[in-house]
Amino acid sequence: MLLDPTFLAIQLLNGLQLASLLFLLSVGLSVVFGLMNFINLAHGTLYMLGAYIGLSLVRATDSFWLAFALAPLAVAAVGAVFHVVLLRRMQAASPMRQVLATFGLIFVGLDSVRYIWGDYSHALAAPELLAGSVQVLGQTYPTYRLFVIGLGIIVLLVLYFGLERTRLGAIVRAGVDDRETATAIGLNVERAFFLVFCFGCALAGLAGVVAGPVLSIFPGMDISILILALIVVVVGGPGSLKGAALGALLVGMVETFGQVIAPEYASVVLYALMALVLVLRPGGLIPVSKAHG
Amino acid sequence: MMSRETWRAGTAILLLVAALVSWVRADYFGHELLTQIAILAIFAMSLDLLAGFTGMISLGHAAFYGLGAYATAAFNLMLEWSPWAAMAGAVVVGAVAALIVGSFAVRLSGVFFIMVTLAVGEALHAYLFKSRAFGGDDGLSGIARPDTSSIGISFDDPAVFSLVCVGFACLIYALLELVVRSPFGRLLVAIHLNPSRVRALGCPVSRYKLAAFTLAGAIAALAGSLTAQHNAFISPELLTWTTSGEALIVVIVGGLGSLVGAAAGAGVMVLAMHHLSGVTDYWMFFMGLFFVGVVLFAGNGIYGVIDAVRRRLGGAAH
Amino acid sequence: MLRTEGLNKSFGSLTVTRDVNLTLDRGQRHALIGPNGAGKTTLFNLLTGELKPDRGKVFFGSRDITRDTPDARARAGIARSFQRNNLFDGLTVRENLLTAITLSSGIGHVFWRALGKYSRLYDRAESLAQLVGVTDQLDAPVKSLSYGLERQLEIGLALALDPVVLLLDEPTAGMSPDETANMTTMLNGLPDDLTLLIIEHDMDVLFDIANQVTVLDYGTVLFQGTPDEVRQSEDVRGRYFGAAS
Known part of the structure; x- marks a missing residue:
């Protein structure tokens, strides 16, 4: 089975497609982690929210593309509110407390979605243009x-050039590298963090809408993908765009092939991969070289 | 002025009295609740040793709880061990698993530790969910409680079993209280406060953290084993992130680093769940909000309030 | 007692320790001086194991300890104080000292007996508190101490290990003249067979305590000799005292 080229090609594409979704989801997590040493455990919840808002938009307007454009914005708005109401208030507290607060929000998000959209799973139809x-x-x-694979590649390229060529990108790179110095020389790292955070939320929302036609939409879709995204961040190396891309590719492939070859052990293999990386390269495969420790 | 430890022991005795009074007055359903509280208290106290004392906030502690339950079922149903032997075996399995996971996890710093423990817990959950040998998502049923007919009492009687679980909770409390007062336990707190300094003073920090992680894993497995015998049934549900999250909520609401706080928190949690789930289908929503609130505002939870009273009185006495 | 052989350490393109050979004999009072950025603290971290050298070796007695962890070196008898106070905030002075004493008595692994039952540890904490002058503050939280007292406790923690070699990183930094005088008296009263390596900027303190001086500059050893020799050396004067004053 493994040696059948058709089978291999199909699974490779499936792996790429999952990697693409994982990349959209984990890049925000990873860069924010690099900037603030903070991880938003409710990131999966935002992804789920993106999918559900997309679902409602498609139902209301009958247009996938409208949902594709608007759901990420809606999720970014939710993220912005969340940042202003909760995270900013907790800035003085340790990052641990912030992380714990986002963990509490997973419970809140899950039941909110159940309340608004019900317990059943839904499916989103692919747009006509791509339905074939x-x-x-x-x-x-x-x-x-x-299309999903292509989207991931486009976002990767946009982010790469955004980080390398724009002023915001320069501030973000400086902030990830050495936050204290970046702040000391007058860069507004706080604002950059806020923008990056919202942008990461938008990408999570985008991943949610895009996942709609491929994976089913149900309460709890957030947690399994969150775990995969966390593994991507750990394996790739927090704070690094290339790390997130490489991590997403690895995790996407391992998960896809694992589920086909030995479904019982797929998760165990993933976990072993993460453990291996942590033991051999604690900073991830593509660590960000920090000026301080 | 009475010491922190004395107050803690006093609170523990009060809790035990409350448990015994409710045991006397409880009907069938009351005994079920009391059993749940005792088991959750054991589980939460083991997490408190990690999160409260050593500063290792684990979001995957349910993995060891669930492993304890699965090991009990496997030993009892597949290998036909006696319930006592299955329980002992489960504790060993929990300790060994924690030793393996801990051997690399304890080296990680706070946020990384959170991510990795969460991932480990979910990986194990995903495995058991699909495993044919352990019944997949249906789980396994028919786990036996210890047979004590020779001494004239039956563990199948809810009143007896709830008392046994309360007894186990007391035992674990006594054990952990001893540990946190011991030189080893004091060093765990020092590691929490300033790991690099303890290392410079000659403490092999990772080894101490690993020992704490292993002990906590073993105790969580004991709680899981009791759950398996209580329900006579296990499923992957026991290992979900929500189980880990609930335990952490219990510890934080009760007050990190106080042990009795975790026990009190367990009581509040089980009763709140019981009442809320009767009123609304969406009790997790309120629990999550409550959790965020506690993390945001109430630094040290229920025990923080008790401790504040102690300091007030102590201050007045001077 | 403690010896280094061709020690090298770089951070990126910046070499902070270059071919350092240092020998501390038993009972020696050795001062390490040099301008800021000369690599004094880095050398300390190489000796205590917080950093690993790129090249070169560290010997303790006749044993190569280059690859040993900081905790193993501390157990072997190399104790240190830190340049910035590095205490257990949230604990009292007594609890701080007890933490160190617990480790040096080798009972850190005991989990079956309450710490309160080891009365000799408490006695030791009190005598240490007396030695470093924090007796009146034994039950005060560390956070409430004045800077000078924190500094004294910092050294108390290191002394609690009953070290063979004691490394002190600027013990009198930021102290008032009175506090400095107390500290100097205390350091001079330490047992004769204790080997001391001390980073110090206060020349009066240095000449009062040290019987051997090593001058570091840009990571290399510029000069080694007795305090008098150092005082007379033109080279050191030009590079260091001239620059400092």
Whole structure:
């Protein structure tokens, strides 16, 4: 089975597609972690929210593309409110407390979604434009999944050039590298963090809408993907864009092939991968070189 | 002025009296609740040793709790060990698993530790959810409680079993109280406060943290084993992140680093869950909000209030 | 007692320790001086194991301890104080001292007996408190101490280990003249067979305590000799005293 080229090609594409979603989800987590040593455990909840808001928008407007454009904005707004109301208030407290607060929000988000959209799982139809399928080595493969892969690559490129070429990108890089010095020379790291945080939330929302036609939408869809995203951050190395991309690729592939070859042990293999990276390279595969420790 | 320890012991005795009074007055359902409280107290106290004393906030502690339950079921149902032997075996399994996970996890700093423990817990959950040998998402049922008919009492009687669980909770409290007062326990607190300084004073920090992690894993497994015998049934539900989260909420609401706070928190949690779930389907929403509130505003939870009273009285006496 | 051989350490392109050979004999009172950024604290961290050298070796007695962890070195008898007070905030002075004494008595692993039952540890804490002058503050939280007292406790923690070699990183930094005088008296009263390596900027303190001086500059050893020799050395004067005053 493993040596069948068609099978391999299809699974490779599936792996790429999952990697693409994971990248959208984990890049925000990772960069914020690099900037503030803080991890938003409710990031998966924002992803779920993106999917559900997308669902409602599609139902209301009958347009996938409208949902595709608006749901991320809505999620970014939720993230901004959350940052202003809760995180900013907790800035003086330790990052641990912030992390714990976001953990509490997972419970809140889960039941809110159940209350608003119900307990049942829903499916989102792919837009007409991408509803068909293409031939891959004699097998049909949904066009939409190729679109997901392409989207991940586009976002990666946009972020890469954004970080390298824009002023905000420069501030973010300086902040991840050495926050104290960056602040000391007058860069507004706080504001950059806020923008990055909101942008990360928007990407999580985008991942949610985009996942709609591929994975089913149900309360609890947040936690399994959150775990995968956390593993991506740990494996790739927090704070690094390339790390998030490489981590997403690795985790996406291991998870996809694991589920096909030995579904019982897929999660164990992932966990072993993470443990291995932590033991051999505690800073992740592509660690950010910090000026201080 | 009475010391912190004396107050803690006093609070513990008060809690025990409250437990015994409610045991006398309880009906069938009351005994079920009391059993749940005692088991959650054991589980939460083991987490308090990690989170409160050593400063290792684990979001995957349910992994060891669930492992204890699964090991009990496996030993009892598949290997046909006696319930007591299965329980002892479960504790060993919990300790060994914690030793393995801890051997790399304890080296990680706070936020990394949170992420990794959460991931480990979910990985184990995902494995058991799919494993055919352990019944997948249906779980396993038919786990036996110890047979004590020879001494004329039956563990199948809810009143007896709830008393046994309260007894176990007392035992674990006494054990942990001894540990946190011991030189080892005091060093755990010092590690929490300033790890690099303890290291410079000659303490092999990771080894001490690993010892605490292993002990906590073993105790969590004992709580899991009692749950398996209580329900006569286990499922992957025992290992979900929500179980870990509830335990952490119990510890934080009760007051980190106080042991009795965790026990009191367990009482509040079980009763609140019991009453809230009767009123609304969405009690997790309120629990989550409450949790955020406690993290935000109430630094030291229930025990923080008791401790403030102690200091007030102590200050007045001077 | 403690000896280094060709020690090198770089951070990126910056070499902070270059071919340092240092020998501390038993009972020696050795001062380490040099301008800021000369690599004094880095050398301390290499000796205590908080940093690992890129090249070179550290010997304790005849044993190569280059790869030993900081805690193993502390157990072997190398204690240190820190340049910035590094205490257990949230504990009292007594509890701070007890933490160190627990470790030096080798009972840190005991989990079955309450610490309160080891009365000799409490006695030791009191005598140490007396030695470093914090007796009146034994039950005060560390956070409430004045800077000078914190500094004294900092040294008390190191002394609690009954060290063979004691490394002190600027013990009198930020102290008032009175506090400095007390500290100097206390250091001079330490047992004769204790080996002392001390980073110090106050030249009066230094000449009062030390019988051997090493001058570091840009990570290399510029000069080694007795305090008098150092005082007379033109080279050191030009580079260091000239620059400092």
